[in-house]
Amino acid sequence: MRILPMHKLLQLAGKLLGRNKLSILIYHQVLAEHDPMRPSEPTAEVFDWHMRLLQRYFTPLSLDDALHHLQHNSLPANAVCVTFDDGYLNNLTVAQPILAKYNIPATVYIATGFSQGTNMWNDRLIYLFADTKRQQINLQGELITLADWPQRRELAQQWLMKLKYLPIDQRLVAVENLYQENEAAEQAPLMMNPNEIKQLAAAGVCIGAHTINHPILKVLSPAEQQNEIVQSKQQLEQWAERPVTHFAYPNGVLGRDFDETAVNIVQNAGFDSAVTTDWGVSTGENSVFKLKRFTPWDRSRLKFHIRLVNRYWQKG
Numbered sequence: 457m458r459i460l461p462m463h464k465l466l467q468l469a470g471k472l473l474g475r476n477k478l479s480i481l482i483y484h485q486v487l488a489e490h491d492p493m494r495p496s497e498p499t500a501e502v503f504d505w506h507m508r509l510l511q512r513y514f515t516p517l518s519l520d521d522a523l524h525h526l527q528h529n530s531l532p533a534n535a536v537c538v539t540f541d542d543g544y545l546n547n548l549t550v551a552q553p554i555l556a557k558y559n560i561p562a563t564v565y566i567a568t569g570f571s572q573g574t575n576m577w578n579d580r581l582i583y584l585f586a587d588t589k590r591q592q593i594n595l596q597g598e599l600i601t602l603a604d605w606p607q608r609r610e611l612a613q614q615w616l617m618k619l620k621y622l623p624i625d626q627r628l629v630a631v632e633n634l635y636q637e638n639e640a641a642e643q644a645p646l647m648m649n650p651n652e653i654k655q656l657a658a659a660g661v662c663i664g665a666h667t668i669n670h671p672i673l674k675v676l677s678p679a680e681q682q683n684e685i686v687q688s689k690q691q692l693e694q695w696a697e698r699p700v701t702h703f704a705y706p707n708g709v710l711g712r713d714f715d716e717t718a719v720n721i722v723q724n725a726g727f728d729s730a731v732t733t734d735w736g737v738s739t740g741e742n743s744v745f746k747l748k749r750f751t752p753w754d755r756s757r758l759k760f761h762i763r764l765v766n767r768y769w770q771k772g
């Protein structure tokens with residue numbers, strides 16, 4: 457409670473600096489319990505104080521409301537949107553009740569190809585290194601001893617980077633081969649199925665599209681990009697039983713992961729907005745098809761708050 461006046465000051469600073477600037481936060485998972493392989497993902501406890509702080513000192517808005525205000529230069533001070541990428545089941549089971557508790561609107565961008573029980577390649581890869589029953593791992597013929605969590609995390613990171621920019625089919629084959637070489641079993645599905653997506657939508661969370669297979673769009677042909685973008689929208693509209701008008705580019709760095717080809721397809725497909733993972737805040741001058749976002753990863757409430765307000769210093 458001692459630091460409360462500081463939060464009040466930051467709220468004031470946000471009011472002065474953050475006029476007509478929109479912060480959009482990116483989350484992926486909200487974990488029921490701490491996961492040593494994902495130390496930076498918030499737990500329910502951490503997410504709870506994030507949302508409490510937003511409710512107390514910021515103006516959380518739905519993406520639709522925020523876009524309306526952005527275009528009419530009427531954003532309230534300290535405006536913030538909460539978004540989640542990929543479509544993890546814990547968005548429904550862990551995050552949604554906390555969002556409801558603080559009455560905070562949110563958007564969840566879903567890659568539809570993982571809604572039938574298959575986990576994303578990155579989660580499958582991490583799981584290989586996370587199994588504490590496994591003391592050794594065969595990495596393409598090289599036998600590596602698995603030790604403590606930092607070493608397991610480091611190895612997983614190395615392999616994530618190694619496979620990330622391979623063409624999607626080669627990437628999936630590489631992960632599949634690692635599973636076979638190590639006789640590894642699959643973990644339970646981590647993503648929402650169609651029925652769970654419908655439940656999330658019914659609970660008032662906005663459903664956005666995030667392609668089918670979560671590819672790096674830039675390496676695909678325009679026709680393939682069109683397919684990934686348009687079909688994920690149609691599929692989600694069917695499952696959620698409502699229009700899907702917001703999109704998130706997979707990986708999301710403009711120029712590196714997607715380019716104007718994807719931007720045009722998204723615009724022509726009938727979306728109202730698209731978010732990137734380029735760090736920053738958005739103003740009315742930014743294209744609504746290249747909205748910036750950032751991840752609030754700070755451990756302390758004060759640093760978290762400072763980081764949110766600090767974002768407003770940036771022009772965009």
Ligand SMILES: [Zn+2]
Binds near residue numbers: 541
């Ligand atoms: Zn994603």
